[in-house]
Amino acid sequence: MRSEALGGTLLTKRLALPIFASDPLSSVAYATQEILLVLTLGGLAYLHFTPWIAAAVVALMTVVVLSYRQVVHAYPSGGGSYEVASTNLGPSAGLVVAASLMVDYVMTVAVSVASGVDNIISAVPRLADYRVPMALVFVALLSAMNLRGVRESGRAFAAPTYLFIGGVLIMVATGLFRYALGDAPVSESAAYGVTPRPGDADLMGLALVMLVLRAFSSGCTALTGVEAISNGVPAFRRPKPRNAATTLAAMGIIAVTMFVGVTTLALITDVHITDDACRLTGLGGDCADHTQRTVIAQVASAVFGSDSVGFYFIQAATALVLILAANTAYNGFPLLTSILAQHRYLPRQLHNRGDRLAFSNGILALAITAGLLLWGFGANVTSLIHLYILGVFTSFTLSQSGMVRHWNRELRTETAPAVRRGHRIARVINATGAVVTGLVLIIVLATKFTQGAWLAVLAATLLWLMMRAVRRHYDSVAAELAVTDAHSELAPPSRVFAIVLVSTVHKPTMRALAYARAFRPDRLEALTVSVDPEGVAEVRSKWQEYDIQVPLTVLDSPYREITRPVVGYVRSIRRAGPRDVVAVFIPEYVVGHWWENALHNQTALWLKSRLLFTPGVMVISVPWQLHSSRRADRPAGRAPGAVRRGEPAPPGPSGGEPVGGHDGPA
Known part of the structure; x- marks a missing residue:
């Protein structure tokens, strides 16, 4: 494609939603499951905390979406959190955000693909031995589609995303309708008990608080990818900020509706799921051979029937959209690395567009890194999830803090009363977002650090150091090559x-x-x-x-x-x-x-x-x-x-x- 054809690749809201929001939309397939997996560490006694944790996640999602709508309007050039932090908090803070987001984008690909493979295995258990090869094949296919260009990948991924949204909403409506009629669906695991892990049976005081906070931090995976729209504003059709803000709002409403619906049905159907199948009681067989179905699979089976068309439709749509959810990272990561390369923090090759006007080098770098992670962790969602969401909440916190400074600076020069009133409201929204996401970041660090999150911290730190070294190199080369005396x-x-x-x-x-x-x-x-x-x-x-x-x-x-x-x-x-x-x-x-x-x-x-x-x-x-x-x-x-x-x-x-x-x- 010729360079002047770039304008023809700009996205409508209908295509932008599946391209930039497939990650937060698809995370409803495993966010509820991650909450339940943590709470069942103490058996069934703590499942009554699920509604409160889900409500906290919904409130956090609302605050973050409102906050990023301010970012979209204030910084429409596509830098997103990185640009906000760099402009208002300094280059070092901007690099912290960039490094955190790059790690999180890689984890998005790994977790989404691994979770999609899990749902395929839930429908066809005999494929369990081919988990890693399947995951790597899906990464290769995603990379090939994205190398074809943003618009082409959007067309390919739009239908599965909308089918998943429609399928989940129909499932939620059907399940709630049956419950209202007194025919509440029952999951296949409802009859199983759960043996608490040693030491987690009768938690009190601080220990119980830490368990609940850990479940909350796991449920916050529902927020991953929210910032991708603010990074991709330049890809929207005009008026870019308004279209991006509208798409962001639509994403928030749909994601919250589906998350609340799936969580409600998981409680109604009495789903019991654990990190180890051998802690389930009443299996009646060898626990080592028992493959637990995912929460959304159990809910679909309870609502539609285990061998029904509805069940297989939900499983197929879920597996497909989870794999395609990695597309959010395939659009966010290359855009971010392109901006960083333009600012001389990464190799300049990452700023170049390929034959199809996509950032091909960034796409390939993301695919290779995510593939190595999937291979190294055996495409296991439980192992990978501990490395997840830390980066995104780091960027949330610094971005919203930077927006508070942005509005303070605007208020110092603005004199119109109506405009000042709008700036004050925006500042309150961003300040609330900064405080809330900062608290969540502390919770995530406290509850997940020793379980693998330290690897994400280490990776982000190494990236931060590497980007500073790259910038020093480019600066020194530029200074050395600059003409000081043209005559000589x-x-x-x-x-x-x-x-x-x-x-x-x-x-x-x-x-x-x-x-x-x-x-x-x-x-x-x-x-x-x-x-x-x-x-x-x-x-x-x-x-x-x-x-x-x-x-x-x-x-x-x-x-x-x-x-x-x-x-x-x-x-x-x-x-x-x-x-x-x-x-x-x-x-x-x-x-x-x-x-x-x-x-x-x-x-x-x-x-x-x-x-x-x-x-x-x-x-x-x-x-x-x-x-x-x-x-x-x-x-x-x-x-x-x-x-x-x-x-x-x-x-x-x-x-x-x-x-x-x-x-x-x-």
Whole structure:
């Protein structure tokens, strides 16, 4: 796609919702489950806390959505939390947000895909042994779709997201209708008891509070991905801020409705789920062979029937949308890394768009990192979930704190009463968000740190340090390359000393000599390395036969090295004339197929890599295209995957091969 076609990739609200909000929408499939898994550590006695915890999650979701609507309007350029924190709290705070979000985006892909695979296994238990390969295949498919472009991926992912929303809402309505008629659905695990973990049976005081807070922090996974819309404002159609804010509000309403509905049905159907199936009582079989279905699977089975079309529809839609929920990260992560690369905190390659106007390098980096996590943790949701949500609440807290400063600055200059009133209301919303999300961040750290969250903290810290190091490098390079005295920089060198490297006298050598003469250097000579007396004699003979009017210098190399004598000779010339420039001409030929490179040595690469580190030395490649490279240059005849590379004509006599790619030692 041409660069000017970028405007055609902008999104309507209908497409933006599944692209940017699939993560928070799909998290209702496991947020309730994570609350129940923590509460059942103490058996069934603490399940009565579930409604209160769910209510706290809903209140938090409302505050966060309202807060990010302020961000969307105040910072529509797409930086989101990173831009807010950098502008109002300083670059270091902005990098903390960026590092936290990058870790969280990677975890979004890993957790979403692993949870989707879990739901597939709930419907087809015999696939349990293929958990990791399935997860990796799904990551590869997601990456391929996103490499096609934002709009194309949105079209592919829109239908499953809307089918999931419709299916869950129908399930909730059906279950509540049956409950109202006195025919309450009952889950398959309702008859099972739960044996408390040792020490968790009769918790009191602070221990009970910590258990409830831990369940709350696990339920806060429902909020992951909320900030993605604020990062993706530039991808919306005009008016961008208003469309993004509307999409954010729609996402919040739908996510809260589904979360409340699933949690209510889980309590009505009396779902019992544990971290270890062997703590379930009344199984009547070997607990090691028992595969627990997910909460949403048990609810769907209770409402529609275990082998009904409705059950399989919910499972298929849930598995699909959970896998596609990773698409939120596939849009947020590349956008964020592109902005960071533009600000010189990450390699500049991450700022470049690919052929389909997507940030291809960011997509590939995300896919590789998430794939390694899934492989390392066995695609296990319970293991991965402890590394989750820490980063997102770090960004929530710093972003909302930065917005408070933003409104304070605006109020100092604004005089219109109506506008000031709006700024004050926005400041109250953001201040509330900062306090609430800050408390949740403390809770998450306190309850999950020793269970694996320390890995997320370590990863974010290393990212923060790496980005600062990258910025220092780019700043130092920019300072070193800046023109300080244009007159002196444009001053020509005292003399130009040209050297043509010779291995044998053939067409590439003759072209290199002619090209070097065209430069009209102050001094020109040919240079060869003697690793074989017979080869040197042949070069001298050809030199005289062809009457080449260029001095030929022969360097002795008793240890059959080529690179070291050449580099030493060039440096000796530089020492003799520090203001001189040495131009080294390297004849090399170009092959047309990748496998032909393997038939020749790569002496030129070694020579270039060594000479480029020598001040005052210019390295000039003089290519000679073989017939195979000319054939490969034709679009119809070029073999798939064929590459054309310069092959050296090294400055040592080959004694066998007619063209400079001999197999002698470099």
